[in-house]
Amino acid sequence: MTGYTRYSCQDIDDDDIEAVVRVLRSGTITQGPVAGELQDRLAAYCGAACGVAVASGTAALHASMAAIGVGPGDVVWTSPLSFVASANCARYVGARVEFVDVDLADGNMDLNALEARLVDAEAMGALPRVVVPVHFAGRALDMPRLSTLAARFGFDVVEDAAHALGASYADGSPVGSCRHSRATIFSFHPVKTITTAEGGMVMTNDRALAETIARFATHGITRDERRFVLPSAPYHYEQLELGFHYRMSELHAALGLSQAAKINRFVKRRREIARRYGSELEGLPLLRPPADERSAWHLYVVRTAPSGCPATRDEIFRALRARSIGVNVHYQPIPGQPYYRALGHRPELFPRALEFSTTALSLPIHTRLSPADQSFVVQSLREILA
Numbered sequence: 362m363t364g365y366t367r368y369s370c371q372d373i374d375d376d377d378i379e380a381v382v383r384v385l386r387s388g389t390i391t392q393g394p395v396a397g398e399l400q401d402r403l404a405a406y407c408g409a410a411c412g413v414a415v416a417s418g419t420a421a422l423h424a425s426m427a428a429i430g431v432g433p434g435d436v437v438w439t440s441p442l443s444f445v446a447s448a449n450c451a452r453y454v455g456a457r458v459e460f461v462d463v464d465l466a467d468g469n470m471d472l473n474a475l476e477a478r479l480v481d482a483e484a485m486g487a488l489p490r491v492v493v494p495v496h497f498a499g500r501a502l503d504m505p506r507l508s509t510l511a512a513r514f515g516f517d518v519v520e521d522a523a524h525a526l527g528a529s530y531a532d533g534s535p536v537g538s539c540r541h542s543r544a545t546i547f548s549f550h551p552v553k554t555i556t557t558a559e560g561g562m563v564m565t566n567d568r569a570l571a572e573t574i575a576r577f578a579t580h581g582i583t584r585d586e587r588r589f590v591l592p593s594a595p596y597h598y599e600q601l602e603l604g605f606h607y608r609m610s611e612l613h614a615a616l617g618l619s620q621a622a623k624i625n626r627f628v629k630r631r632r633e634i635a636r637r638y639g640s641e642l643e644g645l646p647l648l649r650p651p652a653d654e655r656s657a658w659h660l661y662v663v664r665t666a667p668s669g670c671p672a673t674r675d676e677i678f679r680a681l682r683a684r685s686i687g688v689n690v691h692y693q694p695i696p697g698q699p700y701y702r703a704l705g706h707r708p709e710l711f712p713r714a715l716e717f718s719t720t721a722l723s724l725p726i727h728t729r730l731s732p733a734d735q736s737f738v739v740q741s742l743r744e745i746l747a
């Protein structure tokens with residue numbers, strides 16, 4: 362296989378495989394110590410007090426909403442230019458979703474648009490309970506500004522950092538430190554910075570929230586006697602609320618723990634690839650993403666320029682796919698999905714997300730993309746756009 366055939370893919374070595382095999386031989390394949398070690402490791406990496414390992418990034422979002430107490434009657438605001446999970450988490454708990462348009466320059470939520478919407482919402486008594494920003498493509502949003510708005514208008518922030526493990530904010534603190542938010546979620550799907558096959562984590566500095574999330578991920582059950590309502594017995598456990606089964610197995614956690622040692626190396630390589638695209642695509646009729654040495658570079662999204670491009674986005678997409686180059690589109694706007702249309706949403710209400718989506722093309726970027734693979738991608742684009 363060549364590295365250009367997919368826009369992203371996992372990077373698994375023998376040491377990762379051995380770590381999983383060790384757990385397989387250990388006798389404890391779920392509810393053992395390794396998930397806890399992964400939590401501690403990533404909490405230390407991010408500078409957060411707690412991490413709670415769960416079955417997916419989506420489960421991390423769902424658990425965060427539930428633990429914060431979001432429910433029917435509440436509204437959650439997120440970006441229309443994201444994976445559907447960023448919005449679905451609100452629906453799981455019965456809340457309504459609204460979207461805030463993005464900045465065309467980088468695909469992140471437009472904080473000027475957000476502020477204007479908040480002023481209107483306050484006047485109408487319709488403020489969001491939670492805002493879920495998405496660090497699009499691994500580039501951190503201006504979190505100090507968002508947290509100022511959160512304090513002023515009284516909402517919580519849960520960062521969808523599925524793209525951004527290994528990134529840092531403008532002030533240098535790592536994404537996941539939760540300095541400016543109630544919680545931050547990561548995904549360990551194979552396309553993300555590190556993988557557990559399927560998996561995710563919630564980071565937070567709020568220990569009580571972390572405990573509630575951990576309980577939510579295991580049916581709402583506690584084995585902590587201090588929390589028991591009924592008289593306890595040695596075999597006793599109590600279900601305190603309705604939770605889900607969202608635990609991460611020891612096999613997944615072992616893979617994640619082995620991968621966690623490589624975050625900086627993986628992100629460094631992604632940054633090199635982004636830098637090289639940045640210089641070698643210069644002069645082509647494509648809009649490049651802003652250079653960003655703090656981004657985790659989960660995606661490298663170019664956009665077809667409004668004029669002067671000899672091919673449409675879809676033509677370029679097909680021509681690259683015909684060369685087995687695994688380009689993709691991130692994302693079709695969430696409000697345009699049939700499920701969200703049926704709830705009354707319309708992508709046209711988010712013209713910048715729509716424009717981004719119809720002009721965007723994600724080029725391959727991942728640690729297994731060799732210099733020769735990247736040359737092939739660049740050369741192919743030059744030929745298609747000649």
Ligand SMILES: *Cc1c(COP(=O)(O)O)cnc(C)c1O
Pocket residue numbers: 417418419420443444446447495521523524547548549550559560561
């Ligand atoms: C991948 C992703 C998720 C969901 O993560 P899973 O682990 O696949 O559940 C959520 N939000 C964004 C922006 C993502 O890219």
